Amino acid sequence: MSFRTTSTDYVEDVSPGSGALPPRAWYASSDAKSLSLNGTWRFRLSPTADAEDDSFAAQGYDAGDWAEVAVPGHWVLQGDGAFGAPIYTNHLYPFPVDPPRVPTENPTGDHLRVFDLPADWSDEWPALSERGAVLRFDGVESCARVWLNGTDIGEFKGSRLPHEFAVGHLLKPAGNVLAVRVHQWSAGSYLEDQDQWWLPGIFRDVTLLHRPAGSAADFFVHASYDHVEGLGTLRVDSDVDGRVTVPELDIDVATGEPVTVPVEPWTAETPRLYDGVLATSGERVPLRIGFRTVVLEDGLIKVNGRAVLFKGVNRHEWHPERGRALDLRTMREDVLLMKRHNLNAVRTSHYPPHPAFLDLCDEYGLWVIDECDLETHGFTEQGWRNNPVDDDRWTPALLDRAARMVERDKNHPSVVMWSLGNEAGTGRGLTAMAEWIRGRDSSRLVHYEGDWNCRDTDVYSRMYADHAEVERIGRGLDGGTHKRRHLPFIQCEYGHAMGNGPGGLADYQRIFEAHERLQGGFVWEWIDHGIKHPELGYAYGGDFGEELHDGNFVCDGLIFPDRTPSPGLVEYKKVIEPVRIEGDGADGTVRVTNAYDFADLSALAFAWAYQADGETVGTGALRVPALAPGESAEVKLPEPPETGRSGQTLWTVRALLAEETAWGPKDHVVAWAQLPVGERQPVSVTASATPVPGEGLITLGPAAFDARTGALRSLGDVGVTGLRLDVWRAPTDNDDGASWQDDTRWGVLWRTHGLHRMRHRLDAVERDGDALTVRTRVAPAAREVGLRTVYRWTSDGTRLRLTVSVTPEGDWTVPLPRLGIRFGLARADRVEWYGGGPGEAYPDTRSASVLGRWESSVDELQTPYVRPQENGARADVRWARLGGLRIEGDPEFWFSARRWTTEQLDAARHLTDLTPGDTVWVNLDHGQQGIGSQSCGPGPLPRYFLRAEPAEFSFVFSPDA
Structure with missing residues (x-):
């Protein structure tokens, strides 16, 4: 067979492609054989789309000298850099914007796989070739052309969407040659400008499906629920006639025929699924049916007659070594982590996920906003000029993407909204998508954040609206079109979880719960997209020499790249916990409120613990009724145990899983609260020792000071270095803010004002009776502002008390990063403390901080943010x-x-830049500035500002025997 060079015009064609079958539902059945073509493929990389001819697709082609890559996979994450490198941009296109043209320098990967049909297919071979088989690609970035046994079967775009080809007539029992040419850039790239790494390759499954004669190509499960009557209505439409059976419900009806029976509804809290079968003459297809009804009613999103409150997260697909090539184990790990941290919703930013992820959402229970593979954010650089979504030439591609999402995922009860895409401006193409979706599936709502006038959407959706604006929206004072004012509101992105943070989640949640119109939000985002790197630990934008990049903006998740929960996820779990426990510990009464939307509290057990000075002195069970959603009950605590102490006492009440569930073990903590009883006794040190001058030193009780500077040198046999006032912290991503933010980017302003290079002037060292007083002024160069600081030391002979008095001078126009003292210790490893823990906390991220006694190593105190910053x-x-x-x-x-x-x-x-030294540096802070989420959202609320104001605070030091 002779080969010619195929034209590459298809690469820049705005059409979705050619040759692919119409989109349909994603499913598998034991009656229809399948052959996974995942595994090791031969691979050749070319610098341009037309560098090589198509002879590699011919049978008998010798690819023995080609490299190998894993499929699913991205070639730039394989080959130790031999196949190019990843590129990270938030919204800038990494190529000239000249739609639909793309650069000549267009990395193109030829993939080759030779396969035999399984032995048990051989007996069916003649019938198989006649009846047909389907070759399925679940995800290829960004454009692919496919040959099977030398025949060109088509090309396609739409990276995160499935494409199938009829290939039964081309197959043979052995020696089948599958050739796939993948281009990194194409016209489709203009529609895929999501905030993520650009990663070419065949990154989802490739499967050969046997399609028996008489099997259904497509079907649509309609399963609604009448919450008044408690009845479910099932109708399964199929392109091939058959019967639908659901044994548990005694259902046996023809396809297309509705049937109504009593059922338990599906919700994210109670994900009840019924197993059924769609049987045609050629195949039995398993069904997992969830009965639920989604409506827009009374200006609210209601499921099964009740308004829902989304406690959600945006989820990109990510693995630190495999990129967007996820396996089922990793997807299940994500879902279990979400459920164990009280999340109830996922927005699939910004494309449909691997279909198996939605199976898991059905099974374990998560509301899903399923988002189309569409974003044209880079056109904002030219005022949205030439934006494809407002250009009729691109509308067929947009409709194709909408159809491939809806048809693939339409049978998932977890999907409650279809999203048209993300940050694509507005235009006729989006309207066409919305109209098509409504015509195909009226059982779900339509979402799109960029449509602020809500012409095409059923919800008013925003990103990163600050607390004050969300409050106004909740009270109906936001204005907008008449339609918008009568729609529910969600924050489809908020709480930007980049680095240390996000701060202010508890404040948002209080506003969400105070106003019916506010139906929650989705924190940005689930996981840091760090790429595992042998020298850097985890790489981010710019670490691969990208021409354009957005740095570590790609590391903005609630879990670290290795899927370890960050303090932000622990905080979010506490903020959105579905049981509220409140009360006054002193009066022995606790008020328990069920904050679930659907579930009662019968699955939970409650326990109390009584602590004195951080030590538990009594525990027991607490009887709480199985409250219905929204109900509250006053519950009496037992008589507090005798402690024999005069210290601080408190109750800790926890709501636990009473039994093991599909997603959590028995005794997993769902919610908790601490209720103070007795207050802590103030620290008292009676000054009885006096400062004694000596040879270059002044001694005071157990301490020795430098006689000239007044600096503390030792306490007992513990050496102390550099004790002084400290106001600087390594700015967090949220301190630094984003380039488009206003003049409250505190990290930038702190540096501008010189707070990272404060100078300490010694004014006096005074021995005054029983005190040693050191007077200083702490100020930045080039500025007239300063902090008049006085250190006053006293001792009772065994303990040493330091009182620090700080008086600001000048016109301080910025808050302080921190206010406290810093010093170094030569030997320190283990740390024990009585206070908040076990993890880090800051003024607006402290909801999850549990008061108790904690122990850790110094190393374990650190939080390993991908880009190092203030933590711990x-x-x-x-x-x-x-x-x-x-x-x-x-x-x-x-x-x-x-x-x-x-x-x-x-x-x-990077973390690898940090080399442990011989000194442990300790910060004891009177105050810290709040965190906020200004890396993309609002900064900390004013009440979390650490203003430069007069302050006084004390510490008592003593040798620890």
Whole structure:
């Protein structure tokens, strides 16, 4: 067979492709054989779309000298850099914007796989070739042309969407040659400008499906629920006639025929599925049926007659080594983590996920906004000029993408909304998509954030609206079109989880719950897209030499790249917990409220613990009725145990899983609260020792000070280095803000004002009776502002008390990053403290901080953000022990310790830049600035500002025997 060079015009054609079968539902059955073509493929990379001819697709072609790649996979993540590199941009196209043209430099990967049909297919071979088989690609970025046994069967675009080809007539029992040419750039790339890595390749499954004669190509399960009567109505439409059976419901009806029976409904909290079968003359297709009805009613999104509150997350597909090539185990791990952290909803940003992920959402229970594979964000750089979604030439491609999403996923009860895409402006193409979707499936709502006038959508959706605006929207004071004012509101993105943060989630949640119109939101986003790297730990934008990139903006998830939950996810779990536990511990009564939308509390057990000074002195079960959604009950606590102590006491009440569930073990904590009883006793040190001058030193009780500078040198046999006032922290991503933010990017302003290079002037060292007083002024160069700081030391002979008084001077126009003292210890490893834990907390991220006694190593105190930044502070610390010292605070303080300085932390760009030193640097902070989420959203609320105001705070140091 002779081959000619195939034209590459299809690469820049705005059409969705040619040769593919119409889209249909995704399913598998035991009656229809399938052959996975995943595995090792031969691979050749060319620099342009037309660098090689098509002879590789011919039978007998010798590809023995080609490289190999894994499919599913991205070639740029394989070959140790030999196949190019990933590119990360948030919204800028990494090629000139000249739609639909793409660069000549267009990396093109030829993939080759030779396969035999399984032995048990051989007996059916003649019939198989006649009746047909389907070759299915579940995801290829960004454009592919396919040959089977030398025949060109078509090409397609739409990277995160399925494409199938009829190939039964081309197959043979052995030696089949499948050739796929994949182009990194195509006209389709203009429709796929999502905030993620650009990663070419065949990254989802490739499967050969046997299609028996008489089998259904497509079917649509309609399963509604009447919440008034408690009845479900099932109708299964099929392109081939058959029967539908659901044994548990005694259903046996013809396709297309509705039947109504009593059922238990499906919800994200109670994901009840019924197993059924669609039987045609050629195949039995398993069905997993969830009965539920989604409507827009009374200006609210209602499911089964009740308004829902989304406690959601945006989820990109990601694995730190395989990119968007996820396996089932990884997808299940995501869903289980979500359920265990109280999430109830997922927006599939910004494309349909692997279809198996939706099976898991059906099974375990998550509301899903299924988003189309569409984003044209880069056109914002030219004021949306030439935007494809407002260009009729591109409308067939947009409709194709909408259809491939809807038809593939239409049978999933978890999907409650179809989203037209993300950040694509507005235009006629989006209207056409919305109209087509409504015509095909009226049982779900339509979402699109960019349509603020709500012409094409059923919900008013926004990104990163600040707290004040969300409050106005909740109260109906936001204005807008008449239609919009009568629609429910969601934040499809909020709480930008980049680095340390996000802050302010609890404040958002209080607003969501206060106004019926506000139906929750979806935190951005699920996972940091760090790429595992041998030298850098995890790489982000710019680490591969990209011409354009957006740095670590791709690392903005609630879990780290290895799927370890971040403090942000722990905080979010607490903020959205589905049981509210409130009360006054002193009066022995607790109020329990069921905040679920559908489930009662029968699956939960409640337990109490009584603590004194952080130690548990009593535990027991607490009887709470199985409250219905929205119900509350006052529950009496038992008599508190005798502690024999005069310290701080409190109740801790927890809601636990009473039994193991599909997603969590018995005793998994769902919700908790701490209710104070007795207050902490203030720290008291009676000054009885006096400062004694000596040879270059002044001694005071157990401490020695430099006689000239007044600097603390030792306490007992513990050496102390560099104790002084500290106001600087290594700015978080949220401190630094985003380039388009306004003039409240605190990290930038702090540097502008020189807070990272404060100078300490010594004014006086005074021995005054029983006190040693050191007077200083702390100020940045080039500025007239400063902090007049006085250190006053006293001792009772065994303990040492430091009182720090700070008086701002000048016109301070910015808040402080932190306010406290920093010092170094030569030997410190284990840390014990009584205060908030076990993880870090900051003023607006402290909901999940549990008051108790905690223990850790210094290394374990660190939070491993992909880009190093301020981390690891523990809140509300009463006392801490480390390095031979015991430290008590008056009042409580923020505590952190690390084996590098703040300046070294600030300079690091990756965790591998941080080298532990011989000194452990300890921060004892009177105050910290809030975190916010200004890496993309709003900064911290004003009440979390650490304003430069007069302050006084004390610490008591003593040798820790």
